[in-house]
Amino acid sequence: MDLLSKRSGWNSAEVDRRATIGRAARLLRACAFSILVTAGIATPCSSLADTQADEYRVKAAFLYKFGSYIEWPGSSFAGTDSPLTIGVMGADALADELAQIVSGRRVHDRSVQVRKLRPGNSIAGLHVLFIGRADSGRLADVLVAARGRALLTVTESDDALELGSTINFVVVDDKVRFDVAPPPAESGSLKISARLLAVARKVVARPS
Numbered sequence: 001m002d003l004l005s006k007r008s009g010w011n012s013a014e015v016d017r018r019a020t021i022g023r024a025a026r027l028l029r030a031c032a033f034s035i036l037v038t039a040g041i042a043t044p045c046s047s048l049a050d051t052q053a054d055e056y057r058v059k060a061a062f063l064y065k066f067g068s069y070i071e072w073p074g075s076s077f078a079g080t081d082s083p084l085t086i087g088v089m090g091a092d093a094l095a096d097e098l099a100q101i102v103s104g105r106r107v108h109d110r111s112v113q114v115r116k117l118r119p120g121n122s123i124a125g126l127h128v129l130f131i132g133r134a135d136s137g138r139l140a141d142v143l144v145a146a147r148g149r150a151l152l153t154v155t156e157s158d159d160a161l162e163l164g165s166t167i168n169f170v171v172v173d174d175k176v177r178f179d180v181a182p183p184p185a186e187s188g189s190l191k192i193s194a195r196l197l198a199v200a201r202k203v204v205a206r207p208s
């Protein structure tokens with residue numbers, strides 16, 4: 001099974017070419033990892049820790065790929081050679097995986113930098129912010145702080161889109177999928193490619 005449809009132009013072959021580690025590429029190509037979501041346990045061949053690691057490998061690869069389908073205002077970058085910066089909060093293992101994936105790679109002809117964020121750290125200067133389950137207690141406050149910024153917020157928590165997140169990961173039929181709530185067109189903030197919206201599990205309109 002392909003992770004993304006051929007119609008979108010983002011298929012498993014593309015992921016295979018760009019992924020930095022073989023296991024992540026195989027996971028993306030298969031779009032599956034051994035987890036029984038409804039039971040809340042791993043399959044017999046995998047420990048809970050391994051299952052979480054596999055899930056984060058897939059999500060890290062998604063985070064890297066998302067950048068190619070987002071357009072930021074020019075004012076979001078200090079200069080033409082400024083990096084695209086991805087902040088990760090509450091998911092150090094994902095941050096480590098993501099750092100491996102983006103090493104030596106570019107998005108929109110910019111290098112990619114990964115920052116681990118701790119409570120109290122500023123989100124200024126970020127272009128993408130992933131907020132993991134470990135920081136779900138601070139989710140609402142962080143999303144309020146992100147409001148009005150040209151910042152792609154990505155989460156993995158229930159009700160995250162309602163709280164203001166732009167993309168929220170979900171696990172459906174043992175596969176990592178994502179829902180999207182695009183920012184209003186008049187906001188002058190991020191622009192999300194229709195190709196990304198086409199492969200989302202669900203696109204949610206924000207209340208006016």
